Amino acid sequence: MNQTIIQLSATALASKIKNKELSVLQVLTAFLEQIEKQNPSINAISDLRSKSELLEEARAKDALLQTGQAVGPLFGVPIAIKESFLVKGLQCSNGNPSLRNYKAKEDAELVKRIKDAGGIIVGMTNVPLFCIDWQSTNFWNGQTNNPHDLSRVAGGSSGGSAAAVAANFTPISIGSDVGGSIRVPAHFCGIVGLKPTENLLPERGHLKNPNRPQGRRHVVASGPFAKTIDDLILMMRVLANHKKYPLAEIPAVDFEQSKWEGTNLKIAISETINQTEVDDEYLAIFRRFITKLKQQGHTMANDHPVYDEKAAYVACSEIVGFEMSVNGPKIAGMSLLMYAFIFLKYRDHWWAKGMANGQRLSSKKYAKALDFKDQLTDLYHSFLTQYDIWITPVCALEAYPHQKAGKPFVINRKKIPYTKAIASFTFTTAFSGHPIVVIPIGKKKNGMPVGIQIHAQKWQDKKLLEIAKYLGQFADNVVNA
Numbered sequence: 001m002n003q004t005i006i007q008l009s010a011t012a013l014a015s016k017i018k019n020k021e022l023s024v025l026q027v028l029t030a031f032l033e034q035i036e037k038q039n040p041s042i043n044a045i046s047d048l049r050s051k052s053e054l055l056e057e058a059r060a061k062d063a064l065l066q067t068g069q070a071v072g073p074l075f076g077v078p079i080a081i082k083e084s085f086l087v088k089g090l091q092c093s094n095g096n097p098s099l100r101n102y103k104a105k106e107d108a109e110l111v112k113r114i115k116d117a118g119g120i121i122v123g124m125t126n127v128p129l130f131c132i133d134w135q136s137t138n139f140w141n142g143q144t145n146n147p148h149d150l151s152r153v154a155g156g157s158s159g160g161s162a163a164a165v166a167a168n169f170t171p172i173s174i175g176s177d178v179g180g181s182i183r184v185p186a187h188f189c190g191i192v193g194l195k196p197t198e199n200l201l202p203e204r205g206h207l208k209n210p211n212r213p214q215g216r217r218h219v220v221a222s223g224p225f226a227k228t229i230d231d232l233i234l235m236m237r238v239l240a241n242h243k244k245y246p247l248a249e250i251p252a253v254d255f256e257q258s259k260w261e262g263t264n265l266k267i268a269i270s271e272t273i274n275q276t277e278v279d280d281e282y283l284a285i286f287r288r289f290i291t292k293l294k295q296q297g298h299t300m301a302n303d304h305p306v307y308d309e310k311a312a313y314v315a316c317s318e319i320v321g322f323e324m325s326v327n328g329p330k331i332a333g334m335s336l337l338m339y340a341f342i343f344l345k346y347r348d349h350w351w352a353k354g355m356a357n358g359q360r361l362s363s364k365k366y367a368k369a370l371d372f373k374d375q376l377t378d379l380y381h382s383f384l385t386q387y388d389i390w391i392t393p394v395c396a397l398e399a400y401p402h403q404k405a406g407k408p409f410v411i412n413r414k415k416i417p418y419t420k421a422i423a424s425f426t427f428t429t430a431f432s433g434h435p436i437v438v439i440p441i442g443k444k445k446n447g448m449p450v451g452i453q454i455h456a457q458k459w460q461d462k463k464l465l466e467i468a469k470y471l472g473q474f475a476d477n478v479v480n481a
Contacts, residue, residue, distance in 0.1 A: 002030035010077045010171040010231045017076040024076035028058040031078045035169045044163035046141040047091035048123040072118030080164040080173040083124040086205040095131040100140040108205025117238040125160030152399040155185030162189040165225045176222040180426025186438040188399035190449025194223040197458045198433030215326030229469035258463035268303040268390040274424040279397045285442040292474040305383040312428040314354040315372040321358020335359040347406040348419040380432035390455040396421035398448040435461045437468045442476030
């Protein structure tokens with residue numbers, strides 16, 4: 001029975017709880033059993049709420065259910081949260097060693113909405129050092145392993161959240177994305193993940209250090225992981241409910257405003273981004289998916305936006321570096337230390353240069369970097385308005401074996417720099433702020449899943465998800481309903 005419960009989607013669980021086919025206690029007990037059994041080897045959950053506290057909440061919710069007081073679309077559904085969001089009473093390090101023992105004193109805005117919708121926060125999920133990497137490893141929580149193959153990474157920086165869903169610890173989790181931190185883990189773990197339109201969801205209480213102002217306000221986008229597109233829609237209806245939760249800094253965009261009517265699609269296709277080598281077997285799966293799609297009669301074209309990748313890469317890093325400096329230590333030579341940290345760890349001069357520049361950026365140069373962001377956003381908007389969606393690989397390869405960050409990959413017998421293989425697909429595509437969803441499309445012969453990025457115009461998140469659900473049927477032996 002418990003194994004059946006943990007395989008259910010959040011949508012199905014919420015329905016069964018509402019109809020009293022399952023109790024909240026049954027549901028939570030099943031997921032806790034799975035966490036207790038599998039988390040020691042996967043290490044996705046970094047801070048689990050006490051079992052007694054969780055079971056007490058489950059019983060209280062069952063009592064409400066019996067008296068007809070159960071409210072909220074997530075009522076009784078277990079959910080895991082990335083350890084970069086404030087959840088009162090739980091660990092929130094933001095990947096910062098100095099905060100590894102910090103317990104949040106309040107809830108982030110998105111966490112408040114989840115709780116208000118009846119969701120049960122089971123715990124926090126692991127992140128890399130400073131929430132920077134495509135593998136989720138740090139010296140205090142340890143290494144998160146991919147549920148498909150423990151010798152491989154789960155992705156980062158939201159790798160713990162993706163692994164939690166893939167391992168059936170929770171049906172939904174929350175992550176965030178600046179340079180692929182939702183998209184890469186979803187791809188590596190064989191699940192779906194949405195990087196919403198920038199500013200569609202509030203960032204209050206995310207990446208916020210205690211007693212410091214909210215620094216990160218651009219490029220970053222929080223969003224959900226799940227096993228089905230329907231669950232992403234369910235979660236977004238809660239998180240993006242601006243009528244119920246109005247905030248002055250968030251545009252009152254109705255998530256339901258954009259819809260796909262099932263009409264013929266105009267689709268742009270790119271087999272790579274920024275001329276980056278893509279693993280041959282992954283590319284073959286990608287091409288097979290595209291061939292099936294072409295047979296449906298949609299209007300399709302090989303196309304991509306054209307821009308200066310290096311300039312965009314540096315400008316994006318400058319903004320991130322500047323906004324990180326708000327909460328960073330104010331010491332002499334911080335720019336040099338940032339350059340050394342990024343370059344020595346990831347072997348990427350341009351990323352290191354941008355992040356280092358950000359540490360000492362004047363207000364004028366910060367505004368200039370934001371101007372560049374606006375220009376790139378305009379360029380992407382101009383491109384994306386020609387199509388309903390743009391389909392690309394997520395990165396150059398599948399989840400890779402655990403290795404030192406910065407070590408080059410060997411792809412198709414060629415040595416490809418660590419960041420080139422991933423960041424070329426995820427950094428500048430995040431910079432424009434448009435929504436991107438990842439869905440799985442198949443598995444390589446080694447058993448590792450691979451997916452695609454599906455891009456759409458800003459504020460078209462619901463339409464994007466509806467199209468993504470349709471596209472799932474063309475994957476190789478992957479059910480995505």
